[in-house]
Amino acid sequence: MKIDLSGLGIDYGAILPELIVVGTAIVVLFLDLLLPVARRRWLPAVTVVGLLAALIASLPLWGQNRAAFADTVVADSLAAFFNVLLIVITILTVLISPRFLRALDLDHGEYYILLLGATAGMMLLAAATSLMTIFLGIELLSISLYVLSGFARSVPRSQESALKYLLLGGFATGFLLYGMALIYGATGSTTLRGIAAFAAASGAAGNVLLLLGIGFLSVGLAFKASAAPFHMWTPDVYEGAPTIVTTFMSVATKSAAFAAIGRVFIATFPSISARWYFPLALIAIFSLFIGNLVAIIEDNLKRILAYSGIAHAGYILLGILPGTAAGFSASVFYIAAYAVMNFGAFAVVTALGAGGEQTADINYWRGLFYRRPFLATVMTIFMLSLAGIPPTVGFFAKLFVFQALVNAQIWAPLVVAVVMTIVSFYYYLRVVVVMLATPEEAVSEQPRVGISTSGVLGVAALATIALGVFPTTVLDWASHAASLHF
Amino acid sequence: MSWYTLPTGVPWLTLVVVIPLAGALLVALTPGVARSVIKQLGVLSAGLSMLLAVAVIGGFQHGVGNLHFQFEESLRWIPSAGISYHLGVDGLSLFLLGLNALLFLIAVLVTDPEMPRFKQFMLLLLILEAATAGIMLSLDLILFYVFWEAMLVPLYFLIGVWGEGQRIYAAFKFLIYTVLGSFAMLIAILAVAAINFSQTGQLSFDWAQLIQHPASGMWHLPLGLGTLGIQQLLFLGFALAFAIKMPLFPLHTWLPAAYTASPIPVVIVLAGLVSKLGAYGFLRFNLALFPDAAHSLGPLLAVLAVIGILYGAFMALVQTDLKRLVAYASMSHLGFIGLGIFAGNLLGIEGSLVQMINHGVIIAALFLVVGMIERRAGTRDRAQLRGLGATAPLFAALFLVVSLAALGLPGLNGFVGEFLIMLGAWTAFVPLAVAAGIGVILAAWYVLRFYQGSMQEAPPEPTTFGEVRPIDGGVLAPLLALMVLIGVTPGFFPAAVEATVKALPVIVR
Numbered sequence: 001m002k003i004d005l006s007g008l009g010i011d012y013g014a015i016l017p018e019l020i021v022v023g024t025a026i027v028v029l030f031l032d033l034l035l036p037v038a039r040r041r042w043l044p045a046v047t048v049v050g051l052l053a054a055l056i057a058s059l060p061l062w063g064q065n066r067a068a069f070a071d072t073v074v075a076d077s078l079a080a081f082f083n084v085l086l087i088v089i090t091i092l093t094v095l096i097s098p099r100f101l102r103a104l105d106l107d108h109g110e111y112y113i114l115l116l117g118a119t120a121g122m123m124l125l126a127a128a129t130s131l132m133t134i135f136l137g138i139e140l141l142s143i144s145l146y147v148l149s150g151f152a153r154s155v156p157r158s159q160e161s162a163l164k165y166l167l168l169g170g171f172a173t174g175f176l177l178y179g180m181a182l183i184y185g186a187t188g189s190t191t192l193r194g195i196a197a198f199a200a201a202s203g204a205a206g207n208v209l210l211l212l213g214i215g216f217l218s219v220g221l222a223f224k225a226s227a228a229p230f231h232m233w234t235p236d237v238y239e240g241a242p243t244i245v246t247t248f249m250s251v252a253t254k255s256a257a258f259a260a261i262g263r264v265f266i267a268t269f270p271s272i273s274a275r276w277y278f279p280l281a282l283i284a285i286f287s288l289f290i291g292n293l294v295a296i297i298e299d300n301l302k303r304i305l306a307y308s309g310i311a312h313a314g315y316i317l318l319g320i321l322p323g324t325a326a327g328f329s330a331s332v333f334y335i336a337a338y339a340v341m342n343f344g345a346f347a348v349v350t351a352l353g354a355g356g357e358q359t360a361d362i363n364y365w366r367g368l369f370y371r372r373p374f375l376a377t378v379m380t381i382f383m384l385s386l387a388g389i390p391p392t393v394g395f396f397a398k399l400f401v402f403q404a405l406v407n408a409q410i411w412a413p414l415v416v417a418v419v420m421t422i423v424s425f426y427y428y429l430r431v432v433v434v435m436l437a438t439p440e441e442a443v444s445e446q447p448r449v450g451i452s453t454s455g456v457l458g459v460a461a462l463a464t465i466a467l468g469v470f471p472t473t474v475l476d477w478a479s480h481a482a483s484l485h486f
Numbered sequence: 487m488s489w490y491t492l493p494t495g496v497p498w499l500t501l502v503v504v505i506p507l508a509g510a511l512l513v514a515l516t517p518g519v520a521r522s523v524i525k526q527l528g529v530l531s532a533g534l535s536m537l538l539a540v541a542v543i544g545g546f547q548h549g550v551g552n553l554h555f556q557f558e559e560s561l562r563w564i565p566s567a568g569i570s571y572h573l574g575v576d577g578l579s580l581f582l583l584g585l586n587a588l589l590f591l592i593a594v595l596v597t598d599p600e601m602p603r604f605k606q607f608m609l610l611l612l613i614l615e616a617a618t619a620g621i622m623l624s625l626d627l628i629l630f631y632v633f634w635e636a637m638l639v640p641l642y643f644l645i646g647v648w649g650e651g652q653r654i655y656a657a658f659k660f661l662i663y664t665v666l667g668s669f670a671m672l673i674a675i676l677a678v679a680a681i682n683f684s685q686t687g688q689l690s691f692d693w694a695q696l697i698q699h700p701a702s703g704m705w706h707l708p709l710g711l712g713t714l715g716i717q718q719l720l721f722l723g724f725a726l727a728f729a730i731k732m733p734l735f736p737l738h739t740w741l742p743a744a745y746t747a748s749p750i751p752v753v754i755v756l757a758g759l760v761s762k763l764g765a766y767g768f769l770r771f772n773l774a775l776f777p778d779a780a781h782s783l784g785p786l787l788a789v790l791a792v793i794g795i796l797y798g799a800f801m802a803l804v805q806t807d808l809k810r811l812v813a814y815a816s817m818s819h820l821g822f823i824g825l826g827i828f829a830g831n832l833l834g835i836e837g838s839l840v841q842m843i844n845h846g847v848i849i850a851a852l853f854l855v856v857g858m859i860e861r862r863a864g865t866r867d868r869a870q871l872r873g874l875g876a877t878a879p880l881f882a883a884l885f886l887v888v889s890l891a892a893l894g895l896p897g898l899n900g901f902v903g904e905f906l907i908m909l910g911a912w913t914a915f916v917p918l919a920v921a922a923g924i925g926v927i928l929a930a931w932y933v934l935r936f937y938q939g940s941m942q943e944a945p946p947e948p949t950t951f952g953e954v955r956p957i958d959g960g961v962l963a964p965l966l967a968l969m970v971l972i973g974v975t976p977g978f979f980p981a982a983v984e985a986t987v988k989a990l991p992v993i994v995r
Binding site for chain 1: 563564565566567606628631632635636638639642643646647658661662665666669672673676677679680683
């Protein structure tokens with residue numbers, strides 16, 4: 001019997017970046033096995049080379065709209081945008097990893113394999129146009145991150161965080177899968193194109209099965225984006241996981257999750273936006289409230305940044321609310337901005353934490369300006385940007401989202417966002433004030449930061465300011481990437 | 487007419503913003519122990535800015551009106567969002583630019599290089615100068631907002647880190663108030679642009695574009711709570727930001743804390759300049775973008791301004807701390823500026839523009855005097871200071887000129903502005919003008935009591951209160967010169983700004 005595959009649209013070019021990342025993971029796996037211990041330094045180098053190749057392979061996807069594999073993935077500008085973003089985040093993570101891992105005696109090859117696996121999952125999620133591939137991407141990134149969270153095998157906090165993440169993540173996956181089943185049951189299709197066609201037909205807005213399915217699907221996606229009230233895992237996992245892993249997952253996971261949220265809500269269900277507007281607005285408002293208010297009372301930098309990340313999920317969701325490409329482009333710009341500044345902030349925590357993990361306590365940061373002027377200066381830039389103070393990229397991120405809301409005349413969530421932004425000034429500036437305060441007691445000096453770490457931090461800080469002065473190019477990319485269509 | 491013509495093709499206004507920034511960059515690259523180098527860098531960049539500001543003022547074509555901006559620079563910045571880099575100067579901003587440069591030069595000069603964390607202090611001061619200059623020059627609303635917010639951070643740290651007493655509390659209160667106002671303004675800015683877009687189909691934040699189509703119509707409150715005029719609503723959004731910065735009663739409660747906690751160089755800038763930016767904002771945006779709302783809400787704000795005059799004056803009367811005394815005096819005098827603006831007529835606005843310069847000059851001089859007294863006598867408590875003039879006659883003489891200017895003696899600058907404002911207010915609302923007049927009388931009371939109490943009478947015990955140092959005389963001299971100069975040529979400033987004021991929409995309508 002001959003199997004006809006011509007209708008499946010097999011097109012390896014469309015998923016070439018993902019293939020390269022997965023291939024690199026396999027190469028690193030074997031190198032880890034074969035290389036003598038002394039040559040382990042090659043692993044990060046090979047990882048970076050592989051990622052750079054994937055980066056280059058992503059560029060031709062820009063401007064295309066190439067559905068492949070029976071409509072399950074698409075090679076379009078949005079996928080290319082997120083591929084580049086995710087790959088850059090991963091490269092920067094790898095660059096600051098070796099020093100941190102060696103200091104904590106965690107320098108194992110699996111780390112890079114898992115990192116690449118998570119990246120591949122995220123890239124797949126950003127390109128997914130079918131419930132199957134969305135699920136595949138989420139599982140690939142989740143399982144890699146479960147292991148990475150518990151990567152510090154001897155540290156109980158790390159173990160606890162991995163277990164918590166696994167259990168809660170499994171629960172969320174259940175919701176996700178159940179939602180997908182309901183949507184399939186209602187529409188008879190697993191591809192977003194088919195579902196969109198069904199949703200566009202009259203009567204879809206009253207289809208309870210479909211609406212329930214969308215609700216459950218949203219729960220699963222909101223969990224990955226750590227939006228409230230599905231954020232419970234975030235502070236504990238961020239705090240317990242090795243800081244380098246937190247750095248990576250706080251920006252990368254959220255980015256990929258929002259790419260999927262955009263594809264689902266903006267491209268698939270615009271016709272029934274009246275149905276999902278209110279629940280989504282509630283999630284955004286919840287995230288803004290919980291993230292910004294709880295961050296005030298936290299004393300641990302990793303937890304402060306975790307709650308700040310929940311708040312930023314709220315801001316990004318606000319851009320989805322208008323249900324238009326213009327609003328979504330504000331969200332996409334916000335994601336890129338958030339990736340730069342939040343990565344930077346966590347990277348500073350990582351750089352300080354290379355000698356042990358208590359350094360995340362805010363008291364350790366007292367007088368940092370006099371001990372570590374460089375780290376304190378870049379941290380100040382990241383904090384100002386997260387607060388949204390010009391001339392940093394965080395300001396324009398908020399501005400464009402607010403502009404989208406004003407243009408769509410969405411007032412109540414806007415007012416909440418504005419008030420909560422004012423609240424957020426308190427905890428972001430608190431970090432800066434603490435770093436400027438006179439230290440009460442001498443703190444044992446930590447080893448200097450290495451060249452690669454300072455380089456990464458410098459690049460992130462420069463990008464934070466440069467994109468705050470010249471946001472045009474990235475904004476244009478974001479609006480091009482956000483113009484989704486089926 | 488102008489005194490000379492500056493070469494075209496040079497981005498003069500960008501230079502005004504960039505030079506302090508370049509100075510800040512150089513300071514940042516200098517090691518913190520090289521205090522004298524840092525000081526010289528600061529003086530150099532503030533001095534260059536001063537020269538540049540003088541050059542721009544001299545090269546300005548006076549008498550050109552009809553909303554013509556000069557030294558205009560316009561570049562595409564974020565076209566897809568309708569945001570441009572648009573700088574320009576007109577009668578509203580021209581002399582403020584000079585005041586900006588002068589006060590920052592003085593602030594840099596009086597900063598003690600031996601203070602802790604001097605480098606960071608200088609760095610923030612120079613960044614602040616760039617931000618305030620940008621505020622005066624921006625003709626794009628988002629660009630304006632960027633500078634407006636950028637001003638906040640240096641001020642927050644200057645008060646919170648180098649302040650005295652309850653500095654953290656003061657800095658934080660200042661921050662929260664200011665940010666609250668800023669965000670109200672930001673939403674109003676976005677709404678103005680959205681309304682303009684719906685009317686013209688052009689997405690733009692350009693001031694000159696936006697004033698051509700003032701918002702109109704009513705906004706229906708949810709739940710049937712009634713309707714609000716959209717223009718009034720937007721007016722209030724901007725007004726909140728500016729009223730807090732100025733500050734107008736009852737949004738002034740951050741002022742005593744912040745002014746008292748700030749070190750002298752910072753309070754010179756804060757009281758002398760930043761308060762004026764609030765007034766400038768009212769003129770540039772509220773009166774231009776929302777002329778109808780300015781007419782309907784002007785009287786209300788004028789009442790608040792007069793309350794501020796009287797409240798500030800009464801509070802100044804009962805203060806024993808000289809810094810707090812001057813802080814309340816500043817608030818009282820700012821009420822006059824507000825009154826002139828909200829009178830909404832030619833005389834009132836011209837008077838307030840003149841008074842903005844006067845207030846900056848006088849309040850800076852008063853705070854300098856307070857700083858000098860405190861450094862020599864070791865206290866700012868009015869009750870403990872007496873007869874200081876006995877051993878420092880020159881100091882007493884300089885202080886006397888400042889005091890007389892502050893209470894509005896004819897022949898000195900304070901009189902020129904206050905008189906014009908009173909004329910303007912009289913034509914608009916007589917009772918308010920009368921009430922403001924009481925403020926003038928109270929000013930004479932608290933200023934003279936301050937002067938007589940500290941300088942005259944016999945010292946209780948032999949005092950070692952020293953004479954002015956050259957640096958003290960040096961920073962006071964330009965301020966005193968301006969007080970006399972403006973006082974004896976009262977027609978100069980109003981004539982220079984008249985063309986611009988006449989073209990303001992609030993006057994035209």
